[in-house]
Amino acid sequence: MKTICGLDCCGACDRKEACGGCLKTNGRPFGGTCVAAEWMKKGGKDEFLRLKNNLIDEINSLGIENLQIADLNLLNGFYVNLEFTLPSGQSVKFLEDKNIYWGNQVEIPESDRCYGLVADDSFLLVCEYGCGGADPQIVMFQRRQAGTEIKKQNLV
Incomplete structure (x- = not known):
C-alpha cells in the first residue's frame, strides 16, 4: 500500500x-492525523527529513540516561496511548487513539523496563514501563522546542 511519506507503515499494520x-x-x-503525512504535504521530502532528524537530535539531547535513538517509527495512537496514574490517583491518557505519532522504544540496560517515547509537532513524551506497557510512569512530557515548525514549500 502506498503512503504519502514513502514509508512502509501500511505493509506492517494489521489494522x-x-x-x-x-x-x-x-x-x-483512522480519521486522525499522521504526523509524517502532514510534514510531507506541507514541506516536501527535504523538509520531512530535516524535521525528523531535528526530532531525533532533540530526543538525544534530553540527557536521559540510556536514552539514545538512531531512528523513529510511525506508531498508531491506540497502540502507544498508555494510561498513567497521576499523584492524585486519577488515571489519564495523553494521546489520541486515532492519530499516528513518531516514537520508539529503548530497553533500559540491566532492567526489565523500557523507555517509550512519542512525539508530534506539539509535544514530546518519554515514559518508562514494564513488559507489555505495565506500570507506565512519565519521565517527562513537554512542549516541542521552537524551530520545529514546517517551512511551506511548493510541491511540483
Missing part, C-alpha cells in the same frame, strides 16, 4: 483495512 489507507484518506488514517 490497515480499518484505517482506509494513507492515500485514500489523504494522510488521515
Whole structure:
C-alpha cells in the first residue's frame, strides 16, 4: 500500500483495512492525523527529513540516561496511548487513539523496563514501563522546542 511519506507503515499494520489507507484518506488514517503525512504535504521530502532528524537530535539531547535513538517509527495512537496514574490517583491518557505519532522504544540496560517515547509537532513524551506497557510512569512530557515548525514549500 502506498503512503504519502514513502514509508512502509501500511505493509506492517494489521489494522490497515480499518484505517482506509494513507492515500485514500489523504494522510488521515483512522480519521486522525499522521504526523509524517502532514510534514510531507506541507514541506516536501527535504523538509520531512530535516524535521525528523531535528526530532531525533532533540530526543538525544534530553540527557536521559540510556536514552539514545538512531531512528523513529510511525506508531498508531491506540497502540502507544498508555494510561498513567497521576499523584492524585486519577488515571489519564495523553494521546489520541486515532492519530499516528513518531516514537520508539529503548530497553533500559540491566532492567526489565523500557523507555517509550512519542512525539508530534506539539509535544514530546518519554515514559518508562514494564513488559507489555505495565506500570507506565512519565519521565517527562513537554512542549516541542521552537524551530520545529514546517517551512511551506511548493510541491511540483
